[in-house]
Amino acid sequence: MSASDTGYRAEALIGQDIAAYLKAHEEKTMLRFITCGSVDDGKSTLIGRLLYDSKMIFDDQLSALEAASKKSGTQGDAIDFALLVDGLAAEREQGITIDVAYRFFATEKRKFIVADTPGHEQYTRNMVTGASTVDLAVLLVDARQGVLTQTRRHAYLVHLLGIKHIVLAVNKMDLVDFSETCFQDIVDDFNSFAADLNMAPPLAIPISGLAGDNITGRSDNTAWYKGPSLLAHLENVELADNAAQKQSFAMPVQWVNRPNLDFRGFSGRVAGGTVKLGDKIRIVPSGKTSTVKEIVTMAANGSRADLSEALAGQSVTLTLNDEIDCSRGDVIAAGDNPPLAADRFEASLVWMDEAEMLPGRAYELRLGTQAVSARVQAPKYAVNVNNMEHLAAKTLGLNEIGVVELATDRPVVFAPFADSQKLGSFVLIDKISNATVAAGMLHFSLRRAHNIHWQAVDIDRAAHAALKGQRPKILWFTGLSGSGKSTIANAVEKKLHANGKHTFLLDGDNVRHGLNKDLGFTDADRIENIRRIGEVAKLMSDAGLIVLTAFISPFRAERDMARAMVADGDFVEIHVDTPLDVAEQRDVKGLYKKARAGELKNFTGIDSPYEPPEAPEITVNTTELSAEEAAGLIIDYLDKN
Amino acid sequence: MAVLTHLQQLEAESIEIMREVVAQVDNPVMLYSIGKDSAAMLHVARKAFFPAPPPFPLLHVDTTWKFQDMYKLRQKAADEAGMELLVHQNPQAQAQDINPFDHGALHTDMWKTEGLKQALDKYQFDAAFGGARRDEEKSRAKERIFSFRSENHQWDPKNQRPELWSLYNARKKPGESMRVFPMSNWTELDIWQYIRLEKIEIVPLYFAAARPTVERDGLILMVDDERFPLNQGETPVMRSVRFRTLGCYPLTGAVESQATTLDEVIQEMLLTTTSERQGRAIDQEAGASMEVKKQQGYF
Numbered sequence: 001m002s003a004s005d006t007g008y009r010a011e012a013l014i015g016q017d018i019a020a021y022l023k024a025h026e027e028k029t030m031l032r033f034i035t036c037g038s039v040d041d042g043k044s045t046l047i048g049r050l051l052y053d054s055k056m057i058f059d060d061q062l063s064a065l066e067a068a069s070k071k072s073g074t075q076g077d078a079i080d081f082a083l084l085v086d087g088l089a090a091e092r093e094q095g096i097t098i099d100v101a102y103r104f105f106a107t108e109k110r111k112f113i114v115a116d117t118p119g120h121e122q123y124t125r126n127m128v129t130g131a132s133t134v135d136l137a138v139l140l141v142d143a144r145q146g147v148l149t150q151t152r153r154h155a156y157l158v159h160l161l162g163i164k165h166i167v168l169a170v171n172k173m174d175l176v177d178f179s180e181t182c183f184q185d186i187v188d189d190f191n192s193f194a195a196d197l198n199m200a201p202p203l204a205i206p207i208s209g210l211a212g213d214n215i216t217g218r219s220d221n222t223a224w225y226k227g228p229s230l231l232a233h234l235e236n237v238e239l240a241d242n243a244a245q246k247q248s249f250a251m252p253v254q255w256v257n258r259p260n261l262d263f264r265g266f267s268g269r270v271a272g273g274t275v276k277l278g279d280k281i282r283i284v285p286s287g288k289t290s291t292v293k294e295i296v297t298m299a300a301n302g303s304r305a306d307l308s309e310a311l312a313g314q315s316v317t318l319t320l321n322d323e324i325d326c327s328r329g330d331v332i333a334a335g336d337n338p339p340l341a342a343d344r345f346e347a348s349l350v351w352m353d354e355a356e357m358l359p360g361r362a363y364e365l366r367l368g369t370q371a372v373s374a375r376v377q378a379p380k381y382a383v384n385v386n387n388m389e390h391l392a393a394k395t396l397g398l399n400e401i402g403v404v405e406l407a408t409d410r411p412v413v414f415a416p417f418a419d420s421q422k423l424g425s426f427v428l429i430d431k432i433s434n435a436t437v438a439a440g441m442l443h444f445s446l447r448r449a450h451n452i453h454w455q456a457v458d459i460d461r462a463a464h465a466a467l468k469g470q471r472p473k474i475l476w477f478t479g480l481s482g483s484g485k486s487t488i489a490n491a492v493e494k495k496l497h498a499n500g501k502h503t504f505l506l507d508g509d510n511v512r513h514g515l516n517k518d519l520g521f522t523d524a525d526r527i528e529n530i531r532r533i534g535e536v537a538k539l540m541s542d543a544g545l546i547v548l549t550a551f552i553s554p555f556r557a558e559r560d561m562a563r564a565m566v567a568d569g570d571f572v573e574i575h576v577d578t579p580l581d582v583a584e585q586r587d588v589k590g591l592y593k594k595a596r597a598g599e600l601k602n603f604t605g606i607d608s609p610y611e612p613p614e615a616p617e618i619t620v621n622t623t624e625l626s627a628e629e630a631a632g633l634i635i636d637y638l639d640k641n
Numbered sequence: 642m643a644v645l646t647h648l649q650q651l652e653a654e655s656i657e658i659m660r661e662v663v664a665q666v667d668n669p670v671m672l673y674s675i676g677k678d679s680a681a682m683l684h685v686a687r688k689a690f691f692p693a694p695p696p697f698p699l700l701h702v703d704t705t706w707k708f709q710d711m712y713k714l715r716q717k718a719a720d721e722a723g724m725e726l727l728v729h730q731n732p733q734a735q736a737q738d739i740n741p742f743d744h745g746a747l748h749t750d751m752w753k754t755e756g757l758k759q760a761l762d763k764y765q766f767d768a769a770f771g772g773a774r775r776d777e778e779k780s781r782a783k784e785r786i787f788s789f790r791s792e793n794h795q796w797d798p799k800n801q802r803p804e805l806w807s808l809y810n811a812r813k814k815p816g817e818s819m820r821v822f823p824m825s826n827w828t829e830l831d832i833w834q835y836i837r838l839e840k841i842e843i844v845p846l847y848f849a850a851a852r853p854t855v856e857r858d859g860l861i862l863m864v865d866d867e868r869f870p871l872n873q874g875e876t877p878v879m880r881s882v883r884f885r886t887l888g889c890y891p892l893t894g895a896v897e898s899q900a901t902t903l904d905e906v907i908q909e910m911l912l913t914t915t916s917e918r919q920g921r922a923i924d925q926e927a928g929a930s931m932e933v934k935k936q937q938g939y940f
Contacts, residue, residue: 014911014912015908015912018905019904022837022907025834026646027646028647029645029647030646030647030651099798101783102775102782103782104775104776104826104828110647111828125803128803128805239644241650245643254657254660254661255663255664257693258693259692259694263692265692267660267690268660269653269656296691297688297691298687298688298692300838300839300840302721304692311645313645313649313650313653314645314649315652315653315654317691328664352803367808369664421806422806425806426808427806427808434810434812434813435802436802436805436810439805
């Protein structure tokens with residue numbers, strides 16, 4: 001068989017010309033793969049066989065193995081390869097693999113790391129863990145059993161984890177007399193399932209882990225099979241690193257290297273693309289730009305050795321030509337195509353903790369080198385991993401998978417998982433137990449308004465304000481319909497204008513008819529209405545203006561959201577406090593009458609709530625003050641603050 | 642398109658791990674055993690933080706029974722890396738004169754396991770780098786790269802944190818700590834290859850030379866100093882030997898060899914048919930012994 005030939009050739013070279021052998025070994029690439037399948041599909045046996053055939057088993061291990069095979073093996077006097085890979089003591093007794101174990105072997109072309117993971121449904125999290133770092137998955141099927149529920153679950157999981165290369169290894173072919181029909185039926189069955197998942201048909205190989213057919217070389221027992229042996233395929237399949245190099249450059253900053261005042265380097269591992277000296281880069285999320293000055297590494301002798309280029313997968317330290325802010329969590333990216341930042345996402349989530357997910361609870365979200373606080377909403381649906389059905393769910397328990405929406409407390413630099421594993425994958429950590437409770441894969445960001453590159457500008461808020469000789473503020477008037485908000489706001493603006501201040505009044509007329517004409521009066525629309533007004537008010541205050549807003553703005557949460565957009569002291573909440581009966585009596589626009597008659601739905605104070613401010617900066621009681629007096633009170637406040 | 646070789650990939654991954662530790666914890670330390678794995682790990686650390694020196698000290702948990710050649714390299718390696726070297730010797734073991742000849746397993750337990758716990762407590766380290774590799778031993782094959790330890794330094798193999806992608810979780814409560822194994826995915830051959838490629842200095846004991854030895858229980862032991870109690874009629878014999886792993890000299894078996902260069906050592910390693918840890922008395926107990934030791938806090 002060709003594999004043993006390969007082994008012997010390599011060994012001969014070791015003996016004859018070690019330098020040549022080592023040179024060849026230096027050039028090897030590395031492939032990480034996972035083996036999965038049901039409990040009895042022969043995973044451990046297959047891995048044991050690969051180690052054995054690639055001569056990775058030493059004499060002492062082999063004699064220990066032979067002894068153990070006789071004592072507790074399942075193969076009579078023959079070697080039980082499975083015993084070679086089953087690790088922890090407790091598992092050895094139970095005869096199953098509980099955790100993820102990593103195995104190593106090498107051929108002439110490649111070094112391999114195998115993640116061996118358990119098959120049972122209760123170990124889904126272990127499989128997901130093992131699958132997260134691999135380039136390829138070998139999905140084992142017992143030729144006598146065909147595609148089982150577990151097979152489908154594992155196929156779904158490796159597909160979910162974005163593994164591009166999947167091998168369907170139909171094992172134990174020796175037990176079905178190497179029947180082509182049997183093999184083809186299984187392949188057809190699997191492929192129709194794969195089509196449902198939008199998964200390309202995998203390479204299917206008929207093998208026997210126990211007897212060695214089609215493992216290292218093509219077997220005479222399956223003359224009808226024309227494809228490569230398993231090992232030949234593993235040696236030649238394209239690596240994920242290559243794919244990452246075709247992306248735009250991005251490097252999450254892990255650590256700022258500052259040994260002295262003369263050196264400031266940004267250390268990280270290139271997540272995608274390549275970077276060269278002089279390349280234009282952009283720091284996200286700040287949007288600041290610069291160019292690459294040096295790519296610093298250490299030479300073997302401890303002196304400095306700079307590179308002219310760094311590739312995806314390399315760990316490097318970059319220096320830049322400009323002194324700009326950049327720290328852990330930022331991403332240094334290609335100047336012309338930086339990743340986006342957003343704070344609301346849809347994602348697939350695999351729950352990994354005994355304690356179930358708590359919607360609304362703030363977890364720590366880790367993505368790249370960023371750590372933020374994130375709240376998860378109740379799942380849109382959970383996935384039945386056995387038949388891929390979508391199920392209604394209020395939460396996710398251990399090993400459950402669902403699609404959720406997440407909100408983070410500040411923008412996160414990201415890419416969809418399908419485009420970038422490094423910028424699209426995340427974990428959730430329980431802030432109290434510190435356990436890693438979930439693994440997630442981002443689909444997309446939800447609010448497109450946040451989905452923008454922050455453009456760093458030189459003329460900032462302070463510059464705008466200085467030119468106008470004023471401190472920008474947002475004067476946020478809130479109160480019932482007919483309470484007098486617009487009248488008072490108008491009076492205040494006139495006084496400010498007379499004093500030479502630059503102002504702008506946002507009210508229902510100039511917002512509801514334009515920017516927000518798509519919104520109605522449901523609670524959701526009211527929230528969105530106020531959110532947009534808050535954003536516009538913030539932009540105008542960034543432009544240096546004193547902004548007055550006159551909207552009912554009935555909900556405390558949205559007013560607080562607007563307050564949080566600007567610095568402390570720049571948001572002045574003014575409660576125009578008019579009792580409902582007084583406002584209804586005034587009924588300037590005849591709206592209360594219509595609402596009482598049922599002609600207007602969701603009217604604040606009638607059939608929609610008003611939440612008065614708890615601690616407004618100013619309260620004006622319109623039953624005691626005229627509009628002019630109220631405006632004077634507000635101007636006094638502004639003069640003092 | 643250029644592709645990283647497996648050594649470049651491994652080095653990049655180890656560097657990423659080391660930087661994560663420094664960014665996430667308050668007071669890390671690197672356990673330094675002076676062996677070839679430690680040498681390779683230290684070299685990667687120097688690269689990770691260059692041009693700064695690695696921002697943590699080296700800690701040698703000393704049993705007082707290491708080879709003389711190892712003690713000679715210890716300070717030199719720390720100086721070249723620009724790092725502080727801390728040496729801890731368990732005072733109780735010292736007081737009771739615990740030694741490998743009279744006390745067997747107790748020697749390893751007191752000097753190494755207990756000594757390590759004492760040192761970590763004394764300096765309040767909340768993360769300790771170790772050079773262990775997953776290919777060394779079965780229970781190590783399943784350990785996480787960031788391995789959580791309780792306040793009592795215990796490892797719970799059944800309750801390990803899921804470790805996905807390259808997202809490492811070093812969060813912990815006061816008193817708890819992490820053991821971090823940045824070289825987890827390297828094999829013995831990778832380490833040798835890296836030492837060769839990067840010209841890393843290692844203890845001369847890895848190369849064959851004529852050394853005074855005696856043979857006991859199938860192990861060739863080196864008579865490294867006058868503390869070695871010779872049996873009646875026993876005289877050290879000069880043999881050309883080298884060591885595949887280095888530990889306490891009375892517990893570390895040598896192999897007869899003529900390999901005096903790195904290439905020859907690697908050649909012998911590749912052609913040999915005995916796995917690396919067999920030279921160590923500690924692993925020759927029952928199959929699961931290493932797992933038990935690790936649960937107790939052994940590295």
